[in-house]
Amino acid sequence: MEVRPTPSSAPTSSGIETSPLTPSIGVEVHGIDLSRPLDDATLAAVRRALADNSILLFREQTDLAPAELVAFSARFGPLEHHVVSDFLLPGHPEIFVVSNIVENGRHIGAYGGAKWWHSDLSYMPEPSLGSVFQCIECPRDGGETEFAGMYAAWEELAPDRQRWLLQRRAIHDYAWHYATYLSHRKPLTEEQKARIPPTAHPCVRTHPETGRRALYLSSSLVHRFEGMSFEESRPILDEVNEFATSPRFVYRHRWRPGDVVFWDNRSTIHRACPFDEQGARRRMHRTTIKGDRPFLELDPSELDA
Ligand SMILES: [Fe+2]
Secondary structure (H helix, E strand, O other), X not given: OOOOOOOOOEEOOOXXXXXXXXXXXXXXXXXXXXXXXXXXXXXXXHHHHHHHHOEEEEOOOOOOOHHHHHHHHHOOXXXXXXXXXXXXXXXXXXXXXXXXXXXXXXXXXXXXXXXXXXXXXXOOOOOEEXXXXXXXXXXXXXXXXXXXXXXXXXHHOOHHHHHXXXXXXXXXXXXHHHHHHOOOOOOOOHHHHHHOOXXXXXXXXXXXXXXXXXXXXXXXXXXXXXXXXXXXXXXXXXXXXXXXXXXXXXXXXXXXXXXEEEEEOOXXXXXXXXXXXXXXXXXXXXXXXXXXXXXXXXXXXXXXX
Protein backbone atom coordinates (compact mmCIF):
# COMPACT_ATOMS: atom_id res chain seq x y z
CA MET A 1 0.00 0.00 0.00
CA GLU A 2 1.31 3.40 -0.86
CA VAL A 3 1.60 5.70 2.13
CA ARG A 4 1.29 9.39 1.44
CA PRO A 5 2.16 12.15 3.88
CA THR A 6 -0.82 13.96 5.34
CA PRO A 7 -1.33 17.42 3.87
CA SER A 8 0.25 19.07 6.91
CA SER A 9 3.35 16.96 6.76
CA ALA A 10 6.06 16.58 4.20
CA PRO A 11 9.39 14.85 3.81
CA THR A 12 12.16 17.27 4.67
CA SER A 13 15.07 17.73 2.33
CA SER A 14 17.04 15.52 4.67
CA GLY A 15 14.64 12.62 4.33
CA ILE A 16 12.54 12.35 7.46
CA GLU A 17 8.88 13.20 7.52
CA THR A 18 7.81 15.96 9.88
CA SER A 19 4.84 18.20 10.60
CA PRO A 20 4.95 21.47 12.53
CA LEU A 21 3.80 21.76 16.14
CA THR A 22 3.52 25.56 15.98
CA PRO A 23 4.35 28.14 13.30
CA SER A 24 7.62 29.04 15.01
CA ILE A 25 8.94 26.07 16.98
CA GLY A 26 8.85 22.27 17.06
CA VAL A 27 7.96 19.44 14.70
CA GLU A 28 6.46 16.00 15.11
CA VAL A 29 8.63 13.34 13.48
CA HIS A 30 6.73 10.51 11.83
CA GLY A 31 7.64 6.94 11.04
CA ILE A 32 10.60 6.40 13.37
CA ASP A 33 10.74 3.66 16.00
CA LEU A 34 13.29 4.82 18.56
CA SER A 35 13.72 1.32 19.96
CA ARG A 36 15.59 0.34 16.78
CA PRO A 37 19.02 1.65 15.82
CA LEU A 38 18.82 4.54 13.36
CA ASP A 39 20.93 4.36 10.22
CA ASP A 40 23.47 7.13 9.79
CA ALA A 41 21.44 9.12 7.25
CA THR A 42 18.35 9.12 9.46
CA LEU A 43 20.45 10.05 12.46
CA ALA A 44 21.92 13.01 10.59
CA ALA A 45 18.43 14.08 9.50
CA VAL A 46 17.14 13.93 13.08
CA ARG A 47 20.11 15.94 14.28
CA ARG A 48 19.53 18.59 11.63
CA ALA A 49 15.79 18.72 12.34
CA LEU A 50 16.56 19.27 16.02
CA ALA A 51 18.99 22.09 15.31
CA ASP A 52 16.53 23.79 12.95
CA ASN A 53 13.28 23.27 14.87
CA SER A 54 14.47 23.05 18.51
CA ILE A 55 11.85 20.45 19.54
CA LEU A 56 11.17 17.00 18.08
CA LEU A 57 8.13 14.98 19.13
CA PHE A 58 8.04 11.20 18.59
CA ARG A 59 4.68 9.64 19.45
CA GLU A 60 3.76 6.04 20.32
CA GLN A 61 7.18 4.96 21.56
CA THR A 62 5.43 2.87 24.20
CA ASP A 63 7.82 -0.05 24.07
CA LEU A 64 10.99 2.02 24.40
CA ALA A 65 13.01 0.33 27.16
CA PRO A 66 15.47 2.26 29.36
CA ALA A 67 18.47 0.73 27.57
CA GLU A 68 16.98 1.76 24.21
CA LEU A 69 16.35 5.32 25.40
CA VAL A 70 19.99 5.46 26.47
CA ALA A 71 21.21 3.96 23.19
CA PHE A 72 19.22 6.46 21.08
CA SER A 73 20.35 9.43 23.17
CA ALA A 74 24.01 8.38 23.15
CA ARG A 75 24.08 8.62 19.34
CA PHE A 76 24.08 12.42 19.80
CA GLY A 77 26.87 12.69 22.35
CA PRO A 78 28.07 11.58 25.78
CA LEU A 79 25.33 11.42 28.41
CA GLU A 80 25.39 13.28 31.70
CA HIS A 81 24.89 11.78 35.15
CA HIS A 82 22.90 14.39 37.10
CA VAL A 83 24.56 15.83 40.21
CA VAL A 84 21.48 14.81 42.25
CA SER A 85 22.26 11.10 42.16
CA ASP A 86 19.29 10.06 44.35
CA PHE A 87 17.01 10.13 41.31
CA LEU A 88 19.04 8.21 38.77
CA LEU A 89 17.28 5.08 37.51
CA PRO A 90 18.78 1.99 39.17
CA GLY A 91 20.88 0.14 36.61
CA HIS A 92 20.74 3.09 34.19
CA PRO A 93 22.53 6.07 35.75
CA GLU A 94 22.21 7.99 32.47
CA ILE A 95 18.45 8.23 33.13
CA PHE A 96 17.24 10.93 35.51
CA VAL A 97 13.78 10.10 36.83
CA VAL A 98 11.31 12.97 37.20
CA SER A 99 8.31 11.86 39.24
CA ASN A 100 6.04 12.64 42.18
CA ILE A 101 5.59 8.91 42.92
CA VAL A 102 6.60 7.55 46.34
CA GLU A 103 7.55 3.87 46.63
CA ASN A 104 8.72 2.21 49.84
CA GLY A 105 8.64 5.54 51.61
CA ARG A 106 10.87 7.44 49.20
CA HIS A 107 10.44 9.53 46.10
CA ILE A 108 11.52 7.62 43.03
CA GLY A 109 12.32 10.79 41.10
CA ALA A 110 12.89 14.53 41.25
CA TYR A 111 9.65 16.08 42.44
CA GLY A 112 8.12 19.49 42.93
CA GLY A 113 10.64 21.20 40.68
CA ALA A 114 11.18 22.46 37.15
CA LYS A 115 8.23 24.87 37.28
CA TRP A 116 10.51 27.76 36.43
CA TRP A 117 11.92 28.51 33.01
CA HIS A 118 15.38 27.03 32.49
CA SER A 119 17.71 25.29 30.08
CA ASP A 120 18.92 21.96 31.46
CA LEU A 121 22.38 22.05 33.06
CA SER A 122 23.05 25.62 31.90
CA TYR A 123 25.17 26.01 35.05
CA MET A 124 27.79 23.58 33.73
CA PRO A 125 30.87 24.89 31.88
CA GLU A 126 29.78 22.72 28.95
CA PRO A 127 25.98 22.67 29.27
CA SER A 128 23.63 20.19 27.72
CA LEU A 129 23.15 19.95 23.96
CA GLY A 130 19.71 18.48 24.41
CA SER A 131 17.44 16.38 26.57
CA VAL A 132 15.31 13.39 25.65
CA PHE A 133 12.19 13.09 27.80
CA GLN A 134 10.02 9.98 27.76
CA CYS A 135 6.55 9.88 29.25
CA ILE A 136 5.90 6.66 31.17
CA GLU A 137 2.87 7.84 33.16
CA CYS A 138 1.13 11.21 33.24
CA PRO A 139 -1.92 12.77 34.83
CA ARG A 140 -5.12 13.32 32.90
CA ASP A 141 -4.91 17.03 33.63
CA GLY A 142 -1.87 19.24 34.05
CA GLY A 143 1.78 18.26 34.08
CA GLU A 144 2.38 19.56 30.56
CA THR A 145 5.78 20.94 29.56
CA GLU A 146 6.09 24.38 28.03
CA PHE A 147 8.96 25.28 25.71
CA ALA A 148 9.98 28.75 24.58
CA GLY A 149 11.97 29.23 21.40
CA MET A 150 15.07 31.31 21.94
CA TYR A 151 15.92 31.86 18.26
CA ALA A 152 12.70 33.79 17.68
CA ALA A 153 12.85 35.52 21.06
CA TRP A 154 16.32 36.79 20.22
CA GLU A 155 15.38 37.90 16.72
CA GLU A 156 12.36 39.89 17.95
CA LEU A 157 14.04 41.48 20.95
CA ALA A 158 14.37 45.28 20.85
CA PRO A 159 17.64 46.34 19.15
CA ASP A 160 18.80 48.33 22.19
CA ARG A 161 18.35 45.31 24.45
CA GLN A 162 20.04 43.08 21.89
CA ARG A 163 23.08 45.36 21.82
CA TRP A 164 23.21 45.42 25.63
CA LEU A 165 23.03 41.64 25.89
CA LEU A 166 25.62 41.05 23.18
CA GLN A 167 28.21 42.66 25.45
CA ARG A 168 27.41 40.72 28.62
CA ARG A 169 27.78 37.37 30.26
CA ALA A 170 25.45 35.86 32.84
CA ILE A 171 26.33 33.87 35.94
CA HIS A 172 24.45 30.55 36.06
CA ASP A 173 24.35 29.16 39.60
CA TYR A 174 22.71 25.83 40.49
CA ALA A 175 23.48 26.01 44.22
CA TRP A 176 21.67 29.37 44.37
CA HIS A 177 18.81 27.96 42.28
CA TYR A 178 18.52 24.90 44.52
CA ALA A 179 18.50 26.93 47.75
CA THR A 180 15.96 29.36 46.29
CA TYR A 181 13.54 27.06 44.44
CA LEU A 182 14.09 23.54 45.76
CA SER A 183 14.20 24.03 49.53
CA HIS A 184 11.58 21.25 49.93
CA ARG A 185 14.25 18.72 48.94
CA LYS A 186 17.24 17.42 50.85
CA PRO A 187 19.93 20.15 50.74
CA LEU A 188 22.87 19.74 48.39
CA THR A 189 25.97 18.39 50.09
CA GLU A 190 29.20 20.37 50.12
CA GLU A 191 30.64 17.78 47.73
CA GLN A 192 27.74 18.31 45.30
CA LYS A 193 28.11 22.10 45.52
CA ALA A 194 31.83 21.81 44.83
CA ARG A 195 31.04 20.01 41.57
CA ILE A 196 28.85 22.84 40.27
CA PRO A 197 30.44 26.24 40.95
CA PRO A 198 28.79 29.31 39.37
CA THR A 199 29.61 29.57 35.67
CA ALA A 200 29.55 32.55 33.28
CA HIS A 201 28.12 32.17 29.77
CA PRO A 202 27.32 34.69 27.04
CA CYS A 203 23.74 35.96 27.21
CA VAL A 204 23.39 35.23 23.50
CA ARG A 205 24.97 32.19 21.91
CA THR A 206 25.75 31.19 18.37
CA HIS A 207 24.23 27.79 17.71
CA PRO A 208 27.15 25.58 16.71
CA GLU A 209 25.17 23.70 14.05
CA THR A 210 22.94 26.35 12.47
CA GLY A 211 25.06 29.47 13.09
CA ARG A 212 21.89 31.27 14.29
CA ARG A 213 21.86 33.30 17.46
CA ALA A 214 19.71 32.29 20.41
CA LEU A 215 19.06 34.00 23.70
CA TYR A 216 20.75 32.01 26.48
CA LEU A 217 19.17 33.23 29.70
CA SER A 218 16.63 32.07 32.22
CA SER A 219 15.57 33.85 35.36
CA SER A 220 15.65 30.71 37.51
CA LEU A 221 19.20 29.50 36.81
CA VAL A 222 20.87 32.83 36.10
CA HIS A 223 21.71 34.51 39.37
CA ARG A 224 23.01 37.79 37.95
CA PHE A 225 24.88 39.43 35.11
CA GLU A 226 28.66 39.43 35.38
CA GLY A 227 29.88 42.66 36.95
CA MET A 228 26.43 43.49 38.36
CA SER A 229 24.72 42.67 41.66
CA PHE A 230 21.71 40.40 42.00
CA GLU A 231 19.54 43.44 42.76
CA GLU A 232 20.75 45.30 39.66
CA SER A 233 20.37 42.25 37.46
CA ARG A 234 16.97 40.97 38.48
CA PRO A 235 14.72 43.60 36.81
CA ILE A 236 16.53 43.13 33.49
CA LEU A 237 16.47 39.34 33.75
CA ASP A 238 12.76 39.41 34.52
CA GLU A 239 12.06 41.80 31.63
CA VAL A 240 13.93 39.63 29.12
CA ASN A 241 12.45 36.40 30.47
CA GLU A 242 8.92 37.77 30.29
CA PHE A 243 9.44 38.82 26.70
CA ALA A 244 11.12 35.55 25.69
CA THR A 245 8.26 33.49 27.09
CA SER A 246 5.51 35.45 25.32
CA PRO A 247 2.81 33.08 24.01
CA ARG A 248 3.92 33.46 20.39
CA PHE A 249 7.29 31.84 21.23
CA VAL A 250 5.83 29.01 23.33
CA TYR A 251 4.76 25.43 22.60
CA ARG A 252 2.88 23.62 25.37
CA HIS A 253 3.16 19.84 25.15
CA ARG A 254 0.32 17.79 26.59
CA TRP A 255 1.85 14.41 27.33
CA ARG A 256 0.57 10.97 26.43
CA PRO A 257 2.26 7.78 27.64
CA GLY A 258 4.70 6.74 24.92
CA ASP A 259 5.58 10.30 23.91
CA VAL A 260 9.25 11.14 23.56
CA VAL A 261 10.25 14.78 23.19
CA PHE A 262 13.81 15.65 22.24
CA TRP A 263 14.60 19.31 22.78
CA ASP A 264 17.61 21.45 22.05
CA ASN A 265 18.85 23.12 25.23
CA ARG A 266 20.92 25.53 23.11
CA SER A 267 17.86 27.20 21.60
CA THR A 268 15.00 26.64 24.05
CA ILE A 269 14.05 27.08 27.68
CA HIS A 270 11.29 25.04 29.29
CA ARG A 271 9.24 24.52 32.44
CA ALA A 272 6.77 22.02 33.86
CA CYS A 273 3.13 22.95 34.38
CA PRO A 274 1.45 22.18 37.73
CA PHE A 275 -0.68 19.10 38.38
CA ASP A 276 -2.23 17.34 41.37
CA GLU A 277 0.99 16.07 42.92
CA GLN A 278 -0.86 14.43 45.84
CA GLY A 279 -3.50 12.57 43.86
CA ALA A 280 -2.13 11.95 40.35
CA ARG A 281 0.91 10.04 39.10
CA ARG A 282 3.55 11.38 36.74
CA ARG A 283 6.68 9.48 35.81
CA MET A 284 9.12 10.67 33.18
CA HIS A 285 12.57 9.43 32.16
CA ARG A 286 15.16 11.91 30.95
CA THR A 287 18.54 11.57 29.36
CA THR A 288 20.71 14.63 29.04
CA ILE A 289 23.26 14.89 26.26
CA LYS A 290 26.48 16.72 26.93
CA GLY A 291 27.12 19.77 24.78
CA ASP A 292 29.98 22.17 24.22
CA ARG A 293 30.92 25.49 25.75
CA PRO A 294 28.56 28.29 24.63
CA PHE A 295 30.17 30.93 22.42
CA LEU A 296 29.10 34.07 20.61
CA GLU A 297 30.45 35.00 17.18
CA LEU A 298 30.42 38.77 17.15
CA ASP A 299 31.81 41.33 14.76
CA PRO A 300 32.71 44.35 16.95
CA SER A 301 31.36 46.68 14.26
CA GLU A 302 27.87 45.41 15.15
CA LEU A 303 28.11 47.39 18.38
CA ASP A 304 28.99 50.67 16.66
CA ALA A 305 25.54 51.50 15.41
FE1 LIG B 1 14.44 20.71 32.77
